Amino acid sequence: GENVEQHPSTLSVQEGDSAVIKCTYSDSASNYFPWYKQELGKGPQLIIDIRSNVGEKKDQRIAVTLNKTAKHFSLHITETQPEDSAVYFCAAGDSGYALNFGKGTSLLVTP
Amino acid sequence: DAGVIQSPRHEVTEMGQEVTLRCKPISGHDYLFWYRQTMMRGLELLIYFNNNVPIDDSGMPEDRFSAKMPNASFSTLKIQPSEPRDSAVYFCASSSRQGIGEKLFFGSGTQLSVL
Numbered sequence: 001g002e003n004v005e006q007h008p009s010t011l012s013v014q015e016g017d018s019a020v021i022k023c024t025y026s027d028s029a030s031n032y033f034p035w036y037k038q039e040l041g042k043g044p045q046l047i048i049d050i051r052s053n054v055g056e057k058k059d060q061r062i063a064v065t066l067n068k069t070a071k072h073f074s075l076h077i078t079e080t081q082p083e084d085s086a087v088y089f090c091a092a093g094d095s096g097y098a099l100n101f102g103k104g105t106s107l108l109v110t111p
Numbered sequence: 112d113a114g115v116i117q118s119p120r121h122e123v124t125e126m127g128q129e130v131t132l133r134c135k136p137i138s139g140h141d142y143l144f145w146y147r148q149t150m151m152r153g154l155e156l157l158i159y160f161n162n163n164v165p166i167d168d169s170g171m172p173e174d175r176f177s178a179k180m181p182n183a184s185f186s187t188l189k190i191q192p193s194e195p196r197d198s199a200v201y202f203c204a205s206s207s208r209q210g211i212g213e214k215l216f217f218g219s220g221t222q223l224s225v226l
Contacts, residue, residue: 034213043218046214049213089154100156102153103153104154
């Protein structure tokens with residue numbers, strides 16, 4: 001089955017700096033790669049996703065890149081703000097209905 | 112829409128007791144998922160349903176775990192008997208292919224503590 005590795009497990013940045021979280025996956029059949037943000041006491045929420053026919057996608061301060069050859073994808077957050085502090089999960093799947101999640105990255109943005 | 116609703120938010124029980132977690136998916140969604148979250152293992156898929164039918168339960172850890180979806184608006188995850196290692200946050204999520212793609216909508220979770 002699919003195995004998703006996520007790094008780093010914790011990340012601390014200063015407000016205004018950029019944050020990058022990286023994931024690798026094992027199943028070449030995977031074609032859907034979403035990112036979820038989990039705030040304290042809440043369930044994960046989708047923030048951005050990318051499909052295998054696209055190499056990069058951007059939504060305001062958030063961007064995701066995908067390298068299918070190397071089987072890795074990354075989340076980039078620019079101009080970080082304290083409200084970006086949360087746990088971020090990457091996931092991969094070939095149907096979207098049996099997503100396999102990484103173990104999460106705890107991001108702390110310090111003022 | 113109220114989103115995915117889970118109950119209870121917190122459950123504290125003693126080892127050996129039966130635990131039942133409940134979930135109401137978003138109306139119109141035809142997929143429902145149960146995930147378990149722990150620090151060690153992250154988010155693990157336990158089981159998912161399509162149109163109330165279980166599709167894949169390979170993530171259910173043991174026979175002590177069972178899940179049902181008697182209708183489109185309700186699902187339960189039952190643990191009997193419960194053990195301390197079952198302590199985790201259990202999430203329910205729902206999804207629909209109709210114009211949303213594979214986006215999962217998660218509930219707020221049930222924090223389970225088995226003493």
